[in-house]
Amino acid sequence: MIIGIPVEIKDDEARVGLTHAGAAELVAAGHTVLVEEGAGAGARCFDEDYAAAGAEIVSDVEELWERADLIVKVKEPIGPELDRLREGQTIFTYLHLAADEELSRRVVDSGATAIAYETVQLEDGSLPLLMPMSEIAGRLAPQEAAHYLMKPFGGPGRLMGGVPGVPPVRTLILGAGTVGSHAAKVAVGMGADVTIMDINTQRLRSLDREYGTRIRTHTSSPAHILEEARESDVIIGTVLIPGARTPQLITHDILPELKDGVMLVDVAIDQGGCFVGSRPTYHHDPIYHTEGRTYYCVGNMPGAVPVSATTALTDQTLPYIKLLAEGPFEAMRARRDLALGLQAANGLLVEPGVAEAFNLPLADLDEVLAAGRD
Numbered sequence: 001m002i003i004g005i006p007v008e009i010k011d012d013e014a015r016v017g018l019t020h021a022g023a024a025e026l027v028a029a030g031h032t033v034l035v036e037e038g039a040g041a042g043a044r045c046f047d048e049d050y051a052a053a054g055a056e057i058v059s060d061v062e063e064l065w066e067r068a069d070l071i072v073k074v075k076e077p078i079g080p081e082l083d084r085l086r087e088g089q090t091i092f093t094y095l096h097l098a099a100d101e102e103l104s105r106r107v108v109d110s111g112a113t114a115i116a117y118e119t120v121q122l123e124d125g126s127l128p129l130l131m132p133m134s135e136i137a138g139r140l141a142p143q144e145a146a147h148y149l150m151k152p153f154g155g156p157g158r159l160m161g162g163v164p165g166v167p168p169v170r171t172l173i174l175g176a177g178t179v180g181s182h183a184a185k186v187a188v189g190m191g192a193d194v195t196i197m198d199i200n201t202q203r204l205r206s207l208d209r210e211y212g213t214r215i216r217t218h219t220s221s222p223a224h225i226l227e228e229a230r231e232s233d234v235i236i237g238t239v240l241i242p243g244a245r246t247p248q249l250i251t252h253d254i255l256p257e258l259k260d261g262v263m264l265v266d267v268a269i270d271q272g273g274c275f276v277g278s279r280p281t282y283h284h285d286p287i288y289h290t291e292g293r294t295y296y297c298v299g300n301m302p303g304a305v306p307v308s309a310t311t312a313l314t315d316q317t318l319p320y321i322k323l324l325a326e327g328p329f330e331a332m333r334a335r336r337d338l339a340l341g342l343q344a345a346n347g348l349l350v351e352p353g354v355a356e357a358f359n360l361p362l363a364d365l366d367e368v369l370a371a372g373r374d
């Protein structure tokens with residue numbers, strides 16, 4: 001199969017869909033790997049590394065998209081990429097369709113086989129291709145909060161860990177999944193006063209076992225969120241319903257109750273965001289202020305650490321890329337975890353969360369898989 005790795009064109013995105021080490025494995029398996037010139041430079045995977053791995057460096061992006069049967073990316077296709085996506089082609093990337101109606105319609109209408117990293121799901125419910133970036137975003141979230149709490153960076157001028165005689169910053173983490181638990185790790189390490197909430201008590205139990213009294217856990221409900229949020233200096237939003245638009249937990253009712261100078265870090269912005277007033281931002285201009293609140297809503301936080309993130313991503317995606325390269329429909333019929341990544345194929349949408357978000361017709365996943373030809 002011909003596998004194409006284009007340059008990421010989203011603002012401030014320096015990750016790449018495949019490392020040169022990954023390219024070497026695909027070439028060894030008999031595939032052709034096309035890499036757009038300079039695609040990996042931001043992740044320190046250079047053209048000469050890909051060439052040494054047996055990949056072909058392509059300077060014409062149109063040629064790459066035309067020739068490739070399988071496009072492997074990091075972020076959702078945007079702008080000219082949506083015009084290039086075509087029937088008979090498979091795209092494997094983060095898609096987050098439920099956050100964007102126009103993107104959803106364009107991807108479905110392209111006729112391409114669109115498989116989202118973030119909904120590939122193992123039998124135990126875990127999300128193996130979202131996990132590595134969630135680990136990174138979770139660890140970055142308190143770091144970003146700490147930075148933008150400082151006066152020179154637009155904040156009220158508070159120190160996460162406090163000092164003797166001055167209490168630490170009260171930090172509320174909504175969601176105790178991968179992002180939430182990694183955010184907790186760093187926030188606790190910084191000395192913040194951390195409360196974490198989830199609807200899943202098992203997750204809270206496991207954090208309680210790990211941190212004991214260094215962290216407070218609280219079951220998530222609108223009343224409990226109000227109680228905790230009004231006392232918090234930092235709120236980190238990390239909730240997820242896989243494939244669906246993020247539920248809003250900081251609502252119009254809760255917003256006026258928040259402290260003046262509160263910092264809202266909406267990690268879940270890529271699925272729509274969990275705070276009222278959240279809108280996507282980019283690394284070059286990551287925050288905005290509204291009525292005494294500071295929002296940080298970067299949808300590609302791991303893009304800030306492209307070297308670490310690209311390696312972490314390829315480590316997890318490569319086994320799936322190898323399967324897809326043997327024939328995407330055959331691979332999805334054989335592997336339910338991969339099939340759950342399918343969002344659309346042959347002009348049919350199969351992701352229930354997206355159909356519900358935008359009132360779009362939904363096709364049956366198994367029927368689409370059965371009809372698919374490689």
Ligand SMILES: NC(=O)C1=CN([C@@H]2O[C@H](COP(=O)(O)OP(=O)(O)OC[C@H]3O[C@@H](n4cnc5c(N)ncnc54)[C@H](O)[C@@H]3O)[C@@H](O)[C@H]2O)C=CC1
Pocket residue numbers: 118127130131133134135137174175176177178179180197198199200203220221238239240241246247249266267268269270271298299300301302
């Ligand atoms: N902005 C960025 O750069 C990045 C964003 N993300 C996003 O972060 C979000 C979280 O991802 P993960 O932690 O991997 O998901 P996860 O599935 O591991 O965790 C989500 C948690 O939210 C909980 N939850 C659901 N509804 C809730 C509610 N009403 N109240 C409290 N908790 C609730 C679930 O029980 C689960 O524990 C996703 O939207 C993901 O796409 C992930 C990586 C990078």
Ligand SMILES: CC(=O)C(=O)O
Pocket residue numbers: 075094096118130133134270299300301302303
């Ligand atoms: C998960 C995701 O969308 C990202 O890492 O950018």
